[in-house]
Amino acid sequence: MARLGANRYGKAETRVVHVTRGSASGGADAIRDWNVSTSLSGDLASTHLSGDNSNVLTTDTQKNTVYAFANRLGGVEPEVLALALARHFVESQAPITRARVGIAEYPWSRIGQTGYSFARGGEYTRLVTVVHDEASGPSVVAGLADLVVLNTTGSQFWGFPRDEYTTLAEATDRILATQVSARWRYRDVELDWASAFSAARTALLDAFSATRSYSLQQTLYAIGERIIESVPEVCEVRVALPNKHHFLVDLEPFGLSNDKEVYFAADRPYGLIEGTVLADDATDPGPAWD
Amino acid sequence: MARLGANRYGKAETRVVHVTRGSASGGADAIRDWNVSTSLSGDLASTHLSGDNSNVLTTDTQKNTVYAFANRLGGVEPEVLALALARHFVESQAPITRARVGIAEYPWSRIGQTGYSFARGGEYTRLVTVVHDEASGPSVVAGLADLVVLNTTGSQFWGFPRDEYTTLAEATDRILATQVSARWRYRDVELDWASAFSAARTALLDAFSATRSYSLQQTLYAIGERIIESVPEVCEVRVALPNKHHFLVDLEPFGLSNDKEVYFAADRPYGLIEGTVLADDATDPGPAWD
């Protein structure tokens, strides 16, 4: 009567910090701060149906493998680690036909004069997802999350339809603020990951800043378009933009004028704009986004 | 060079509390506590490409519509509200071809002697998602999240492959604990929602409790199977089970024996098991899960 459908399993949120010991040779140390999640799928019906675990590489082993590969590969770009891990699981485990490795990297900046002191930057989290499929091979999606940006002016919102439930006034000058989640898919699996990430992040910030926006959708598209135009290795961008509403406070009851100075930053509800921008010649994503 | 792909927008997390005023007529009040998120898609290229908002029913209007429908419909089951809202957006807005309405409902229980006093139950959150597509019509997915369950015994885990990174010992008696996220798809859009939810939740708890588990995957499948067998209106179940690891503490260094009494409840990393169970005659999901 019942049957098994799509499934996967893995170890989520293995927290790895890697230190490159440059200080040992008179230089400076460097760190990578990662949150690694692995997920495997394949011939796993037996464990679901009867508890036969002979095909189940344990999640504890997956965690150990993350640590071992971090040791072997060293302080590489997170894409390199994710590619190696995903390939390893598929190639070493016959029943496993697809592996997904996601890495969140927390940036740090140097402080003090020591060469070994750091402060965690909280401006954004860097993201990498590699899917390695036995049939279609590996794919790389990179991105960032938790980046909060704001334009104090240069944003409008009007010309929308008005139905019986519409009370919103048109805005010709509003604050536009959002917490960006953006992910972009690369065409290839060998490239200069650090440069590509940096170029995409710069394109994103520039597009947000430079767009004279008539809607957050327009800003979203501009971000995707700018990344695709600035980073030729990228062929698809997916963006989610919560609209962090800033409402002008009515100070008239207190005899005060509020000429776009004092705003209330609201929590909930919030608009949420999600969209995809593709290069005209985007490649087939296969399971890259799964 | 760039083009627009899939997109949607809406108002997330509108927090609505509805009170049915039974107390006015000598009875008791009743409450519904909802977190409603709406999302629309359709002919929205213009706002992305040029900021022309003539097709964009604003997210503020969507919020207002949620309040108005909550008022008109009253303290109904959340499925009823979600169905009505999703249909409304598609039918009233020509450019909109699909609406998604998600509702999280927080349960409350009565306290005191008043008929109007309540305490919020934190055992689980009830979930509903309706997708109304202009072409394929409405679909209903229900479920729950945040339900933490634990078996102190009756769980084993052994017989798994051992590669060079495997150090995990086999377990013949372990604690099994998880925070259940389960969603199930109904075959129909008219049924007794409260009874179906209650039956599915009971089936879930019973399956978790009664399964002599050899893997969390087996427990997941048992949950899905039990729901499908117990609730004929359900044809597909999707479950995510983080393995909330409880590790037996080694007390030997202190001269103490720890005969499965004292455990350390770990935070991260955690196993994460995700899977789908389908009825043999499951209907086509269409965009129900999108």
Next chain:
Amino acid sequence: MARLGANRYGKAETRVVHVTRGSASGGADAIRDWNVSTSLSGDLASTHLSGDNSNVLTTDTQKNTVYAFANRLGGVEPEVLALALARHFVESQAPITRARVGIAEYPWSRIGQTGYSFARGGEYTRLVTVVHDEASGPSVVAGLADLVVLNTTGSQFWGFPRDEYTTLAEATDRILATQVSARWRYRDVELDWASAFSAARTALLDAFSATRSYSLQQTLYAIGERIIESVPEVCEVRVALPNKHHFLVDLEPFGLSNDKEVYFAADRPYGLIEGTVLADDATDPGPAWD
């Protein structure tokens, strides 16, 4: 030029789950789910000033001690564990003159037919804090947090002063909702902890429900007074009540009347009412609340 002032150190949030194996003898298992934080103070100047750690019982050892005592004492009330731990640290470590042990206990309820299956109840978290001071001995503060309660009617708020910044309308029938944090100090260190906790919690719920409230302050005082009157072992109650505002939604623009039915549950800002209620013959708290 600089000197050391008050200080303390310890291990925070040791997550212990204790299982009483009743099932081994044909009965049912029982669990205790604790989050234990220990903190020590005393003659600790050396480690601050020169890094001399000879007086510093390590926080790792404190964690081990928590596990060992949980094993020795078994599934006791959390007050018993906290008292034993706090006494142990002060009595066994000459430099330590005061120990503070805080325990948060997460309640679970039974599910299924097995005798070993549980669901975590999320209605509240039980709290215990023991301070054992070398000079003044032990004290016990118990309480609860995260308890969300709501009255749909029976609450008013009017008669407040109106200055130039006051716009709030008077309310003769409003929703009153709060997330209770309450802690109460016992007169003694030996009593029936489970009964006292249960009686205090019942008193709290009854007072919240039964009070025809003209202000959240009045409700706060009623809660404190009711606990003191209902639980003679309690001589002081401290309560913090965030006002979880529920604002009636204005539906007039849509031609709808909203007769106290549809509310918006706001996040921030929120009123916050904090207060203490004492028995007339309350004992000296000493360092109980530190």
Next chain:
Amino acid sequence: MARLGANRYGKAETRVVHVTRGSASGGADAIRDWNVSTSLSGDLASTHLSGDNSNVLTTDTQKNTVYAFANRLGGVEPEVLALALARHFVESQAPITRARVGIAEYPWSRIGQTGYSFARGGEYTRLVTVVHDEASGPSVVAGLADLVVLNTTGSQFWGFPRDEYTTLAEATDRILATQVSARWRYRDVELDWASAFSAARTALLDAFSATRSYSLQQTLYAIGERIIESVPEVCEVRVALPNKHHFLVDLEPFGLSNDKEVYFAADRPYGLIEGTVLADDATDPGPAWD
């Protein structure tokens, strides 16, 4: 039998964003992003005992006052806003004898070329607390929170006592990481707030980085001492340092050496070090820390 003890009430977490419109005159805009909490105490027995609210300046009014003062004062340092608000409440409301105003300020940095585009920096949150007491006048405590710092080397921990529960190995080279919460009390209520904050933050970072640490307590004291020595306006520093443990992963089972390269970043439990450092001539704090 019961009586009212210490109490206070107010509006927590009013989220204000202030924009200084420099762009209007050809320059750049500037923003202040604040989370303001106000709290009042005084002659408030009546509202607690009988619900007579004639002395209760409503929390809604407090919120309005925050907005109005933000408008009047403009994009000032948060200390200036807090001082003005606290004074206002005490001086304008006869029953109110003490006001506490806390402000958390979220820093932003400029992005793009526009003069009106910003990204929120997540490295730390700036804190201000003003207590204005009718009798003793105002006091100012400033600080920061959420600052995560890490030394990859330069930290040791040994020489601690070993009791029957001690298993920790001595460490001669460990990672030291913490999330700093520091607050410092100023001697005066008129000074260059921005410079003082900046100097204290720099001193904190320098002390963390430069201290060859034998314990986190030693680092804490060094931070406090450095702030007091570097910022003469400060006479007291209170610091809380959770020890964000980084454990070297044992890779020997996999035939790999781990020469201080790969670490597991643990969540819970964590050490927690709290302490106060005072200038020799520190002034009386009065209610500054309440």
